[in-house]
Amino acid sequence: MKPKQEDSRGIRELEFYRKVSxxxxxxxxxxxxxxxxxxxxxxxxxxxxVPDKNEGREYLMLQDVVDGFKKPCVLDxxxxxxxxxxxxxxxxxxxxxxxxxxxxxxxxxxxxxxxxFDIDTNEFVRKDRHFGRDLNHDSxxxxxxxxxxxxxxxxxxxxxxxxxxxxxxIKHFFDEQQEFAFYSSSILISYDAEFLDDSVTSYVSDKNCxxxxxxxxxxxxxxxxxxxxxxxFPLSDGTSRDENYLFGLKSVIKLFRALYDxxxxxxxxxxxxxxxxxxxLEVIPNTCDS
Numbered sequence: 001m002k003p004k005q006e007d008s009r010g011i012r013e014l015e016f017y018r019k020v021s022x023x024x025x026x027x028x029x030x031x032x033x034x035x036x037x038x039x040x041x042x043x044x045x046x047x048x049x050v051p052d053k054n055e056g057r058e059y060l061m062l063q064d065v066v067d068g069f070k071k072p073c074v075l076d077x078x079x080x081x082x083x084x085x086x087x088x089x090x091x092x093x094x095x096x097x098x099x100x101x102x103x104x105x106x107x108x109x110x111x112x113x114x115x116x117f118d119i120d121t122n123e124f125v126r127k128d129r130h131f132g133r134d135l136n137h138d139s140x141x142x143x144x145x146x147x148x149x150x151x152x153x154x155x156x157x158x159x160x161x162x163x164x165x166x167x168x169x170i171k172h173f174f175d176e177q178q179e180f181a182f183y184s185s186s187i188l189i190s191y192d193a194e195f196l197d198d199s200v201t202s203y204v205s206d207k208n209c210x211x212x213x214x215x216x217x218x219x220x221x222x223x224x225x226x227x228x229x230x231x232x233f234p235l236s237d238g239t240s241r242d243e244n245y246l247f248g249l250k251s252v253i254k255l256f257r258a259l260y261d262x263x264x265x266x267x268x269x270x271x272x273x274x275x276x277x278x279x280x281l282e283v284i285p286n287t288c289d290s
Contacts, residue, residue: 040225072193102133115127119149185231
């Protein structure tokens, strides 16, 4: 369940879920059918009444994105250089521009929080948005390694490969869709650290990549969903792409590709909050196609 926000943000998010859930004929219907596969299932709205009080609150009933996981690891990545919507007041814009300075402006990435199971200590670790606001390029990269148990498990590369496949599915959608502009929306990446247990599957050699890998029959233990739609607006002219979202998404893909290759270079360019073509990651190409 997700609490429905009381103001216009809650109305927009509820209407967005209802709109995507509806099947329509034509281009809009096709876009929404594709989008529906990338977001948690919408199950309706429920009102919860507080005991002994004459009041209640509405909740959006959404799919549990870590259902079935034994050791859920979750990463919340807010996408886009511009995280304020077109009707935001100057005070909101000012506040947003001063958040996540080390990663938002240059990469279009803001780490809103993460929780992971550390297989070394056998404990869960939680990091909130304050942690994310202190990150820069290098510490962001290192933090993703920690989240993925990168140095501890050889299976991490399989997790990264599956994440990349799901991120590219989202990118393919944004390469085509010209209906929605997503502001302050996130991608929620999750995996089950139980998979890192060597007893889960068998060990084989992958001839295509030249590396030893574990082969599994399904990828239900790795998921990536788009979430948070309180600031979704129509694209201004209906003929262009959501370049703000695409810029951040491409940075995320490049980061995970760099983690797969374990090689990364940073290329600095002049930037401003109105220029989506800002600092990006140049990744050494991998010879094994993920």
